[in-house]
Amino acid sequence: MSAVDFDNLITVEIDRLDDLFNELPSRQHAFVDDPTLELPGIAVIASRTNALRRELLARIASRKIPQLNLNNPDESLLLIPNHSARIFMRQMIATMSKIGFEVLDEATLGDDDWPRLTSGVNLLGLGSDGESFVGNHRFNMIETPLSTTDMVALIGATKHGTTVVLENYHMLRGLGDNTTTFADLRNAAVSAGVYLYMGCGLSHWHEVREKGGVYLSDLAECMTEAVHVADLITVLTPNVSGARAVVFDARYGAPWKGDLRTLLEK
Structure with missing residues (x-):
């Protein structure tokens, strides 16, 4: 330079x-209480159950939908759902409609839910006046597992500014085979100008601790390298109010702790 x-x-x-x-x-912008990346790189969202991280990942993806055609034509979105695209899309609809996932999943909608559902579907299904969302070349979804080598190549081939949401780390074959694999993914994202969000599992240790605290060492074993490489790590655990979030941001010395709902409303 x-x-x-x-x-x-x-x-x-x-x-x-x-x-x-x-x-x-x-x-x-992305402050310490926001689980989104300010600059290209990699963010990890971890939880014991897939449902917790799916909700936050769907929120991050849903944020990008209105921008694809309207405000920022340089942005793109690539989704790699956890085997079932229908479940992830259902979560996105629930998020955009401000309806609980269980309500939508079980079809127990009340009278007040239907207008919100219509609005949410319209927000997801429509783009600008000149381009239909279904024909938008800046949106793509991959429903099959990838090797880490394929993922690095895929990131390198995407447009600058693309947001990639990988719902679950097991969709990447060979992630734990090499200690440099996670660094390769992060370096590829930075080089390509890509914002990569990856969901991963969590060990059981926070469940047996007296105060239920979470630490970076609680990440799944194959994600150990993420502690040293990831730009952002958000750990989600259930509590009486829904879910608790701890955000480890590489820019700050101490994590942010609060309610998941706070993050979803950002």
Whole structure:
């Protein structure tokens, strides 16, 4: 990086501060209580059950749908659901409709739910006036497992600004075979300008601790390297109010702890 490039970075940072200070709506940001990436890289969302992380991953994916055709034509979305695209899409509809997943799954909708469902489906199913979402080339979904080598190649071939949501880490074959695999995924994402979100499992240790605290060492064994590589790690555990979230952000020295609902409303 030349001195000129470094000076340009300083200018970009000052512009960012100015935009945030003036609450410019076009300026995207990711603070410590937000489980989204500010810059290209890799974020891990971990939980003991798939349902908890699916809700947050679907929220992240759903955020991008309205932007594909409307505000930012450079953005793209790639979804790799956990074997069942229908379940992940059902979660996205529930998220956009502000209806509980169980309500939609069991079809126990009340009178007030139907208008919200209609609105949510329209938000997911429609793009801009000139392009239908179903014909949008910037949206793609892969329903088959990939090798880590294929995933690295896929990331490298995507457009800059693409958000990739991998619902479950077991969709990647060979993830735990090499200690550098996770670093390869992260480096590929940074090089391609991709925002990669990956769901993964959690050990049982937080369930037997007296205060139920979670630590980075609770991640699934094959995700050990993520502790040293990931830009963001969000750990979700159930509690009486729904779910508790602990966000480990590489930019900060201490994790953020709070309610999952807080993250979903960001």
